Amino acid sequence: MDKLLLAPLEEAEFTVVDLETTGFFPHDGEKIIEIGALRLKGSEEVGRFTNLVNPNKKIPRDVMRITHIDQSMVETAPTIDKLIGPFMDFAKDSILVFHNAPFDLSFLVPVMREYSPYVSFNVLDTLMLARRYFTLEFPSKALGNIATSLNIKIENAHRAMDDVEATSKILLHFITDLKRRKKIKTAGDLLKLQGGSVPFPPAYSKKDLKPLIKNANRYETPLKIEYRTEAGDLNIRILEPPIKIYTRGSHALMKGYCREQGGEQKFRIDGILKRPELA
Template sequence: MSTAPPAVRSAPAVVAPSERASRWSSQMSFDELGRPLRDLTFCVVDLETTGAAVSQGSMITEIGAVKVRGGEVLGEFQTLVNPHAEIPPFIAVLTGITNSMVASAPAIDEALPSFLEFARGSVLVAHNAPFDVGFLQHFARELGHPWPGFEVVDTARLARRVVTRDDAPNCKLSSLAVAFGSSTTPNHRALADARATVDVLHGLFERLGSLGVHTLEELQTFTSRVSSAQRRKRHLAEHLPHAPGVYLFRDERDRVLYIGTSRDLRSRVRSYFTASESRSRMGEMVGLATRVQGIECATPLEAEVRELRLIAQHKPRYNRRSRFPEKVHWLKLTQEPWPRLSLVRRVIDDDADYLGPFSSRKRAEKSLAALHEAFPVRQCSGRLPLAPSRSACVLAEMDRCLAPCDGSVDLDTYALMVADLRDNLLRRADQVVEAITRRMNALAAEQRFEDAGVHRDRLAAFVRAASRTQRLSALTRCPELVAARREDDGRWAVHVVRHGRLAGAGVIPSDAHAREYVEQLRLTSEAVSPGLGPTPAATAEETEKILRWLESPGIRLVHVEGEWTCPVRSASRHLAAHDAVEQSRLSLVPFDERRSLPTVHQPAR
């Protein structure tokens, strides 16, 4: 049988490339609904090959494809392909394609470009798409042809999500063709199988349409875990802008259920009605929601900060994080003749020094233990007179306290030790690191590794807390800082930060005078008064978000009132080692879990 160049059968309704481009561009502008399936062109493809894996040298022997749009066939493509290799007998029996049939067929270097041209501008569809698309991509790379970047739909994957055992015994193409009443019976020939896949695709579209899936975006993110009731609420996002901001889901009584943020409000909220959001809690939340409120923000950072403030204000039941910023702990170095460290819940105006905040009491206690290990400050509660006359406690006998209670230390010596402690809290962490490292080494030398691990965790907790406090304090001491960064669209985002709190945000319009815009933004920004602790004017989480933005690439400081500096020998320089240890611990496999170890072969003796 002689085979001519690839046969392309075109239906009368073929749309010219220019017209397709026009329709595509106009469709893309209708972004609030995505790209309707009925308006898209799909190229359904099927391959026959000499084997199951291209990595094992298998070759393509036939390509068949059908191009459809809106249920109408636009054209068909079919060609045998000379693999320049013997077709295995069982493959010849399965497909009916023999060596003699492909002897005069075009090779893949001729057939593949013809297919790519036929499919260009379409959404590629295949049953078990990784197989067919994998072969096509492999040979495109081998031949040096750029892959067009097709969007791909896998009918097998879709079927597994919507077809039940009552519909078909399995999701093979032959079973689905029967289930959807295909007019073509799959027979392991490329064009026939592609025609059958077209009927399966349309049958799946019909079923998915009843579940609220009408666009390619919804199709690509579809999952059966998203209920039809959840999908029907996608209209709640239609009034939202394509802009950064905060969104609030509200119930029928206008109570806030959930608060989130996004660079694109409409796209993000729409994802809650598709498979992009398949968490069961979010499905329950969407089921209760009757309205979505959007708050447009000038910049993504402003949106993140507003989100934190609104979550703290409303405490939505479906938000798990940031709901209770007030529930924190602090370590306090008291201001008294014989200072001590105390675990407290809030900062007050008492001229004391504070370390924190800590999100949990456990972390605060670990840091407290680390400090007590390095500095023998008293641990008893209550105030001591200038000349105490109590008896010493057991900590003094263990050399873990200078024992001011029994007069073992004078005020000046104790004050020098407290000054070193304060220095480690506010400016560096060297003495704590050195003391606990010595202790860990001693314990390790005695093979007391679990005890050494306890000290390691205490040190890590302290280093992280000290680094955080030192970085936050540096920014909150600064009365005003104005910074700018050029965004992806070429415009400059500007933020005004006062005492660690975001006071103003804006984007300089392309036709505006930059200096005048910044001055106007400063004048209209929120007035912020300094507070009492490291994060007095904002929550620690808000100030940390601002710090991450300020430390990101491309930042330019426009104006600084006061100073924004961090200690050269701050605790942050010790973070890298502890982060590396933490990553190493996470990568270890516990002894009670199975591991695959290589087999070691001993040489024969």
Template sequence: MSSSTREAPSPWEAQRSFDELGRPLRDLTFCVVDLETTGGSAAGGSMITEIGAVKVRGGEVLGEFQTLVDPRGEIPPFIAVLTGITNGMVAGAPPIESALPAFLEFAAGCVLVAHNAPFDVGFLKHFAEQQQRPWPRFEVLDTARLARRVITRDDAPNCKLSSLAALFGATTTPNHRALSDARATVDVLHGLMERLGGLGVHTLEELQTFSARVSTAQRKKRHLAEGLPHAPGVYLFRDDRSRVLYVGTSQDLRTRVRSYFTASETRSRMGEMVGLAATVTGIECATPLEAQVRELRLIAEHEPRYNRRSRNSRKVHFVKLTRETWPRLSLVTRVLDDDADYLGPFGSRRAADKALAALHDTFPVRQCSGRLPRRPSRSACVLAEMGRCLSPCDGSVDEQTYAAMVRRLSDTLLRRPDEVVESINRRMEALASDDRFEEAGVHRDRLAAFVRAASRTQRLSALSGCPELVACRREDDGRWAVHVVRRGRLAAAGVIPTGADAHQYVAELRASAETVAHAPGPVPAATAEESEKILRWLESPGVRLVDVEGEWVCPVAGATRHLAVHDAVAESRRTLVPFEDRRDLAPVHRPAR
């Protein structure tokens, strides 16, 4: 990394201050930054591997900054596959103690810009604090957040950096390299500014506070919120034929519903929905968790056209390990009471197929359909010839050997995923070392799908296996919220009144709770989404278990411990282009000419 950067001085730095109001955008200097990291959390130990930044003012590039950073440790195979940054590339690169001050000097006096800014700025601030280095009082602009206020579905399918770069004709394709992504973000920033300029937005203050304009017709419907209470609950927008258009939840029903008729509601879809709404119904709930669960159930019941998650909400898939003489893995859409092992549920067939492929890559279980007799009666299939099946059909394996492999597979599904994780990681490392990143990416996605499904199955099975669980938490107003959960389903919710006998209240709540019958599967009595919301509440700070019938435990060596790196990769990929669109970008640090 060069220690000098030629750039034109910023007149704004000398003439204006950040506290001055009404600063024209054309006079401001922006530093657009992007980072590559070894994971998703600096506090969790993830390190920066690359910093890229572009300084611009008035549409002109003033300078560029790029450096690889030595993370002082091995780059996980997942990250190497995603970014193309390898351990060899960062060997000899400056440490963060040198790279960070050089970047801060480059960005001094600028408005800091990033796509999904909390991620990049969070990493930078973390290491500044770690080095006991004062953090400059940057004003921060998030192009992702701004795009969500401006871009409609008619413009782009989403607000990922790749989609916005295509929309605005960016000269650089984002490719998970820091400088390339920063260059693409510059073009996105300019495209957003140009669009907002036509709406009368010309200053930084106007840019930061911009929200979609609300029509007069929308404002006239504010009276629909007047009958709602200032209390937590669920609200339902209905049209003139009483059909449910949208279901939402809030801690303050009246305030939230009123926001749909003001400038604070910026989603274009919601504007269309409000235009059709004739009434709003509110349902008070004892606790926020009850409101969230009621929302899920109402969405499943009514399938409102303006709730995205209502689409295909009942189409789930499971991977099943069959119970027969020669067990196999099968993709199914429902759980039976057949004592089989199930992995899921998956929200899409595609995710289920990936997890199934990860298992088949590791365990040579038969993939042919139908039952096989105990004695061989067929010739070997192609998979057997490739060494990917133990081939019970032609007698290549005995029942005991096959059963031992199936027991390992069952243990992988229900308790310990390490065999799949280690096998696919070795395969990815080998492919990445041969620069076969596309193939490695396929295995990365398969492993991620499996790990998420295994973690979900293990956590949901633990909760749904409990006939009853009662827990409470002291809320902000000092009262205790109580929930009765039966087999993963919320059966009752309440708040202990001030001065009431807590034991008697809980006993009465349990007596009046919904009866939930036993059923097979990881989530037999509720949807996976409901049980997961309950789990998040149970695992939140301050929750106390009042009583547990059964055992609520998860395997110590379960899949959840592998989620962190997969979540970091998924978040990074969410904002950028697919792996196959990645282009090579040589490290560079040079001023604009």
């Protein structure tokens, strides 16, 4: 298991992140206008990363009204491609934390992969934890409502750093409670309670991998796979033909004989970090 996941919760390193954006969907051309991050070691704050971001487009009026970020504030700000490297350096060797992780990851991961194609982090989601373990305590799981219930004051809601501060306090409250109720001790235990790391959007699709698998089967050549498990571990496996690729539910998988495990194994494609190589 990764050293990061074996860390006691009192020493575990988390980077809590929030984005403000011009809209909801990056595939519709919406962009990041602010990024905020706070790094924790256990319950102690050890660093901050915050910056306005030039989206190279007009900020809609309703977004300006909600965030109080106007066009003049971002015109001289760096674009996200200039900030993503320093942000990834800041977050290195930590578990990323979001409130509603899929939203932020939909904006962040494509930019991260442009900078580093095989980037991968373990990801916690305080919204997911709230839905699983705090149903009665917080009837509404919105960040502001949870914060209000816990007497956490958000000075400027819908500004990245203020929301990050609130999310950090909520995370620490959840950890304290779950340590008592669920007897968790390590960062890995916390990820396991969540049901595993929130997956990054897959780097590869079935369509991407089919030609490689076809060649591996045709020439009876094993494939070397580097992937992250649902529990967050990094593994390298050699998969021998015949290798099959298929879909089950919402997940694409591949399966074949795994040398290391001594039997047939299945691998979720969204866990693959690098393009498989002929071994």
